[in-house]
Amino acid sequence: MTAVAPRFDPVVHAPPRLQICGLLAAVDTMDFAAVRDTVGVSDSVLSKHVKQLEEAGYVKVGKATIASRQRTSLALTKAGKAAFAAHVAELRRITEGL
Amino acid sequence: MTAVAPRFDPVVHAPPRLQICGLLAAVDTMDFAAVRDTVGVSDSVLSKHVKQLEEAGYVKVGKATIASRQRTSLALTKAGKAAFAAHVAELRRITEGL
DNA sequence: GCCACTCTTTCCGACATGGAAAGCAACCGG
DNA sequence: CCGGTTGCTTTCCATGTCGGAAAGAGTGGC
Numbered sequence: 001m002t003a004v005a006p007r008f009d010p011v012v013h014a015p016p017r018l019q020i021c022g023l024l025a026a027v028d029t030m031d032f033a034a035v036r037d038t039v040g041v042s043d044s045v046l047s048k049h050v051k052q053l054e055e056a057g058y059v060k061v062g063k064a065t066i067a068s069r070q071r072t073s074l075a076l077t078k079a080g081k082a083a084f085a086a087h088v089a090e091l092r093r094i095t096e097g098l
Numbered sequence: 099m100t101a102v103a104p105r106f107d108p109v110v111h112a113p114p115r116l117q118i119c120g121l122l123a124a125v126d127t128m129d130f131a132a133v134r135d136t137v138g139v140s141d142s143v144l145s146k147h148v149k150q151l152e153e154a155g156y157v158k159v160g161k162a163t164i165a166s167r168q169r170t171s172l173a174l175t176k177a178g179k180a181a182f183a184a185h186v187a188e189l190r191r192i193t194e195g196l
Numbered sequence: 197g198c199c200a201c202t203c204t205t206t207c208c209g210a211c212a213t214g215g216a217a218a219g220c221a222a223c224c225g226g
Numbered sequence: 227c228c229g230g231t232t233g234c235t236t237t238c239c240a241t242g243t244c245g246g247a248a249a250g251a252g253t254g255g256c
Contacts, residue, residue: 008113014212015106022192032234045214047235063234068223070233088193094120095186112243130203143245145204161203166254168202 011056012087016041017049021084024059024076032072050074058083109154110185114139115147119182122157122174130170148172156181 012021019039023030030038036046053059058080062073076084110119117137121128128136134144151157156178160171174182 010113010212013113015108015111016213018189019192022194026194042215043234044216044236048213051235065222068232070222072234084193088189091116091186091189094117095182095189096120096124108243114244134203140246141203142205142247146244149204163253166201168253170203 007086007090009083009087011052011058012083014049016045017053018087020046020049020053020074021058021076021080021087024074025081025084029062029073029075032074035074053080056080056083105184105188107181107185109150109156110181112147114143115151116185118144118147118151118172119156119174119178119185122172123179123182127160127171127173130172133172151178154178154181 012018016039020035023035023038032046032050035050036043039046041049050059050061054061056079058077060075060077060080062075064071064073110116114137118133121133121136130144130148133148134141137144139147148157148159152159154177156175158173158175158178160173162169162171
């Protein structure tokens with residue numbers, strides 16, 4: 001009976017990445033450190049998740065060796081925004097009744 | 099620095115369970131078979147997820163050996179609705195900017 | 197007694213995840 | 227030119243979760 005499949009994108013759905021996407025969706029661009037801080041994960045963990053998002057084409061990593069510091073900024077790509085939006089739409093569909 | 103922690107409830111957040119909760123939130127009560135069908139999982143998988151939801155106190159399992167058939171109906175408990183609502187609220191907070 | 201219908205439980209391998217620690221690259225101070 | 231620091235990356239490892247298949251258990255039907 002044609003299950004109403006979730007079509008959840010696992011890359012986006014995992015808690016930490018969902019947070020990251022949400023963060024980026026709200027601000028357009030954020031520094032690595034800020035994300036790490038806000039999401040509350042360790043460097044290594046954030047790095048790994050970002051990498052996954054990057055490989056999925058959802059996040060654009062801006063490595064800027066500006067001034068003296070290395071600043072890595074993160075931003076959602078168009079695909080990333082689309083994926084996140086689609087995900088949110090799915091979630092809303094699921095929560096329709098509320 | 100007081101990260102805006104997700105407070106995601108893993109029990110509710112896992113895709114299949116999120117679907118189950120969404121389903122139940124919408125209809126109040128649904129039969130095991132209907133849920134299994136709608137979510138698109140096998141008996142065993144649904145059974146396992148339901149058990150987790152049940153143990154978390156989120157779902158009430160109504161085992162009715164009515165008539166000739168065994169009918170197991172599922173429904174969200176108050177805690178379940180609350181948890182689901184909280185979860186949805188979290189998700190919405192995350193998607194604020196959209 | 198035997199079968200069918202409905203879940204339930206067990207067994208399994210595959211995969212994702214997080215934390216710690218070592219690695220790297222670039223830069224600053226001495 | 228060397229050592230230390232910042233900032234991110236990669237590796238290693240232990241743990242947990244997930245889903246599928248198959249066997250099990252309870253109940254009513256033939």
